[in-house]
Structure formats: C-alpha cells, structure tokens
Amino acid sequence: MKKGNVYRIYPDKEQKTLLEQHFGATRFIYNRSLSIKNLMYDKFRINVTEIDLNNNLSSLKETFPWLKDINSQSLQQANRNLLTGFKNFFDGNGSFPTRKKKKDNHFSFQVPQNYQINLTASLIYLPKIGWMKIVIHRDFLSKEFIENNLVLKEVNGEKILDQKLNKEFRILKTLTVSRTLAGRYHVSILVEDNEPYPEPESFTEETTVGIDVGIKLFAVLSTGEVIENPKFLKRSLKKLVKLQRSVSRKQKGSKNRKKTVAKLAKHHQLIANQRNDYQHxxxxxxxxxxxxVCLEDLNVKGLVRNHCLAQSISDVGWSEFIRKLIYKAEWYGKTILRIGRFEASSKSCNVCGYKKDNLTLDIREWECPSCKTLHDRDLNASINIKKIALNNLNTAGTAGRAYGLTGISQRYEVGSHPF
Incomplete structure (x- = not known):
C-alpha cells in the first residue's frame, strides 16, 4: 500500500536559494525536453525516449553550467514526469503536456533517491542542499516497521534512515519538495509498506449512503444528515479585498509591497488549509x-465556467472532496459507487419516480404532482443518487464498479495521495 505524508521543512537562507534553483532548473529541463520531443516528432516523426532525453542532459550542462549545481536525479525525474504526462494523454487520462510557467506558481521538484532522515534530531538531508529541520508531526512508517524491515545507521548516537541503504527493500519511494505561495517549504515522503489493500467489505442498502454535494450546504446525505458549508473564502473576502487594495497602493518593486504581498499570500494559504482540514x-x-458511498460524477470544470457560481464552487472544493473520499475508501476497504452526470437526481421524485423538468436552481423545495410528496431538493437528490447507484450495480451484475474508478477518476493513483 502506497501512502504519502507531507511535512514542513525549515531551510536556512542559503538552502532556500538552492531550493529555488532546483525549482527553476527542473522546470527548465521539463520545458526544454518538451520542445525537443515535439520538434523531433513534428519534423522527423521520431519518438524521443527517456534515455535520449537523459543523455542530452550532459550537453545541456556544458551549455548551461549552472545545471551542474542541481541534483542530477531531480533533472532526470523531470524528464520522467514529462513522459508520464504523454502516456496519460494517450491513455485518455489527461490533457496534452504544456510548458510550465513560473507565474503558474507551481514550485516543486522530486528527489527519487539518496535522501536521509535523522529520526532522533528531526532533520532531513537532500542531495546538493544539505541537512535541514523537519517537523514530523505524524509517523510515515511505524517505529516497529522501521526497526524490523529497514536498515538504520547510527551517527553520534542518532538514528538515521538512509534511503540509499534501504534501496533494495523498495519501501522509501520518491520524495517531493514544494513551496507554497506563502513561502512555506514542504516535503512529501512517499512510502510503500508492501501491505496489500484490504478487500472491499460487503455492503447492503442499509450500510450504503448517497451524497449530494452543493453550494448552500456542503453536502446532504440520504440518511437526512446535513453537513453545513463553512464558506471559508466568503467569510474572508473583506479581509482579502482590504489586503489586495493595500498591495495595489504600494509602489511596484518596493519592500513594503513585498511585505503586503506576503501577508495576502499567507491569508490565502490559511483559507486553503481550513478547507483542506474540513474536507479531511x-x-x-x-x-x-x-x-x-454513492456519488454523482460532476463536470466541475464545466460548472466553474458559469461566472455566477464559479467562486462558490471553488470555495466548496467538490473535486478535492471526492478525491479524498475515493482514496480513503481504498485505504479502509470501503466502496465508492458513481452515477452518470446526466441522471435526473434532483428532478425525479424518489417515491414514485415522477420527473419535474422545470425545476430551476432557485427552487429548494417542491411537491410531486403525482404522489403529493413534499421534497427537499438536496435530500431528494441524495436518495436518488443512492437508488440509481445500487440499481446500476445490480443491473451490471458485477463489482467492477466497486471503487467508482471509471472515466476521469482513473487518472489518480488512489493509494498514493498525501495526508
């Protein structure tokens, strides 16, 4: 079973500079390799392989000497990520790879091997960067597992877990270093404990729940339980507007502007952390x-194109919430059932099946003309989602839909998500 855990690290001033160089260098290699691969195929119909791209790194280091200061494994991993993007595209699980831009604010690079973790002093070593403080707030592997399955070395009485010494066990996987807009650095440690995923537990209609996600309410369950939407972004809009206006008043390039931009970024980070914690x-x-758990396959990308609903949909975070449900279901042997996005879950009466075609978004309650049942829109939808999902499963006569990994959701490697 693969699991990833994210920890905060505290590099010093010199190490921050090295980290930023790694962010830029891996982005440079990714874009360079993308251009080469596209050019060779467009002009000569030649498919450039990972070996070809890695061999090209030597000549690039002669042309751009600053690449020699970067961990070579991280540069090679950038090429590997590019080819993974192409594979996902041709498999129908992603879009065509495009250039990475600094202004997109995605700062990360990967360290496939040769990192070390000082378990005694809470330090982590990254190649070409050195030792830095790490806050391990949760164990990525249990102490018993480490002692029984991995090799520890002792230096001055301190226990150090060296990835290189444990390479043959294939437990310590890729480490990802990232930076947020608020200037906080994190590492994500991916491990595989070689334990199989639990078999899905049997379920009945009584142990199955339907979920209808919404904007006014975070979610409504078919049991009648209502989960309120905390609306973290909406509650902080006034403060965000005030900070943004303060940024606009500052002179470009000034120290005061940089300080205010940092305050704005930290507040955005706070909102993201609140939403993430609530969803977990x-x-x-x-x-x-x-x-x-029964869910509806929503076209979130299409829905956010509606400028009237885009901010509210982004605030509630439907896609991320469903992603969390899917990988946690696999971790704990539970089942996720999905229904199509065009099913009339809100417009159909869950009692008699009557379909009310003229049901608009502003109508929160409606009475069925056929059986005279008064429906709460969201509760009715959640009950219908459960009914449709169980009916589809019985009709199919197979458990192949058990985790709901159909269509776009297959792009995620369920068990390897952080947190």
Missing part, C-alpha cells in the same frame, strides 16, 4: 460510518 474530517467521518 468530513470525508473520514463518512468513510468510517458507511460501507459504501
């Missing part, structure tokens, strides 16, 4: 209390 708590509660 809600998803964990739902997974632990039910054997199967």
């Amino acid at each position: 708590k809600v998803s964990m509660k739902i997974i632990s209390e039910n054997q199967a």
Whole structure:
C-alpha cells in the first residue's frame, strides 16, 4: 500500500536559494525536453525516449553550467514526469503536456533517491542542499516497521534512515519538495509498506449512503444528515479585498509591497488549509460510518465556467472532496459507487419516480404532482443518487464498479495521495 505524508521543512537562507534553483532548473529541463520531443516528432516523426532525453542532459550542462549545481536525479525525474504526462494523454487520462510557467506558481521538484532522515534530531538531508529541520508531526512508517524491515545507521548516537541503504527493500519511494505561495517549504515522503489493500467489505442498502454535494450546504446525505458549508473564502473576502487594495497602493518593486504581498499570500494559504482540514474530517467521518458511498460524477470544470457560481464552487472544493473520499475508501476497504452526470437526481421524485423538468436552481423545495410528496431538493437528490447507484450495480451484475474508478477518476493513483 502506497501512502504519502507531507511535512514542513525549515531551510536556512542559503538552502532556500538552492531550493529555488532546483525549482527553476527542473522546470527548465521539463520545458526544454518538451520542445525537443515535439520538434523531433513534428519534423522527423521520431519518438524521443527517456534515455535520449537523459543523455542530452550532459550537453545541456556544458551549455548551461549552472545545471551542474542541481541534483542530477531531480533533472532526470523531470524528464520522467514529462513522459508520464504523454502516456496519460494517450491513455485518455489527461490533457496534452504544456510548458510550465513560473507565474503558474507551481514550485516543486522530486528527489527519487539518496535522501536521509535523522529520526532522533528531526532533520532531513537532500542531495546538493544539505541537512535541514523537519517537523514530523505524524509517523510515515511505524517505529516497529522501521526497526524490523529497514536498515538504520547510527551517527553520534542518532538514528538515521538512509534511503540509499534501504534501496533494495523498495519501501522509501520518491520524495517531493514544494513551496507554497506563502513561502512555506514542504516535503512529501512517499512510502510503500508492501501491505496489500484490504478487500472491499460487503455492503447492503442499509450500510450504503448517497451524497449530494452543493453550494448552500456542503453536502446532504440520504440518511437526512446535513453537513453545513463553512464558506471559508466568503467569510474572508473583506479581509482579502482590504489586503489586495493595500498591495495595489504600494509602489511596484518596493519592500513594503513585498511585505503586503506576503501577508495576502499567507491569508490565502490559511483559507486553503481550513478547507483542506474540513474536507479531511468530513470525508473520514463518512468513510468510517458507511460501507459504501454513492456519488454523482460532476463536470466541475464545466460548472466553474458559469461566472455566477464559479467562486462558490471553488470555495466548496467538490473535486478535492471526492478525491479524498475515493482514496480513503481504498485505504479502509470501503466502496465508492458513481452515477452518470446526466441522471435526473434532483428532478425525479424518489417515491414514485415522477420527473419535474422545470425545476430551476432557485427552487429548494417542491411537491410531486403525482404522489403529493413534499421534497427537499438536496435530500431528494441524495436518495436518488443512492437508488440509481445500487440499481446500476445490480443491473451490471458485477463489482467492477466497486471503487467508482471509471472515466476521469482513473487518472489518480488512489493509494498514493498525501495526508
């Protein structure tokens, strides 16, 4: 079973400079390799392989000497990520790879091997960068597992876990270093404990729950439980507007402007952390209390094109919440069932099946003309989602839809997500 855990690191001033160089260099190699691969195929119909791209790194280091200061494994990993992007595209699980831009604010690079973790002093060593403080707030592997399955070395009485010494066990996987807009540095440690994923537990109609996600309410369950939407972004809009206006008033390039931009970024980071924490708590509660969860396959990308709803949809974070439900279901042997996005879950009466075609978004309650049942829009939708999902499963006569990994959701490697 693969799992990733994210920890905060505290580099010094010199190490921050080295980290920024690694961010820029891996982005440079990715874009350079993308140009080469596209050019060779367009002009000569030649498919450039990973070996060809890695061999080209030697000549690039002669042309750009600053690349010699970068961990070579990280540069090679950039090429590997590019080819993975092409594979996902041709498999129908992603878009065509495009150039990475600094202004997109995605700062990360990967360290496939040769990193070390000082378990005694809470330090981490990255090649070409050195030792720095790390806050290990949760164990990425249990102490018993480390002692029984991995090799530890002792230096001055301190226990150090060296990835190189444990390479043959294939437990310590790739380490990813990233930086947020607020200037905080993190490492994500991916490990594989060689334990199989638990078999999905059997479920019945009573142990299955349907979920209808929304904007006014975060989610409504088919059991009648209502989960409120905390609206973290909306609650902070006034402060964000005030900070943004303060940034606009500062002279470009000034130190005061940089300080204000940092304050704005930290507040955005706070909102993202609040939303992430809330989604983890809600998803964990739902997974632990039910054997199967029924969801609707929403076209979130299409929905956010509506400028009237875009901010609210982004604030609630439907895609990320569903992603958390899916990988936690696999971790704990639970089942995710999906229904099509064009199913009339809100417009159909869950009692008699009557379909109300003229149901608009502003109507929160409606009475069925056929059976005279008064429906709450969201509760009715969640009940219908459960009914449709179970009916589809019985009709298919197979458990192949058990984790709901159909279509776009297959692009995620469920068990390797952080947190």
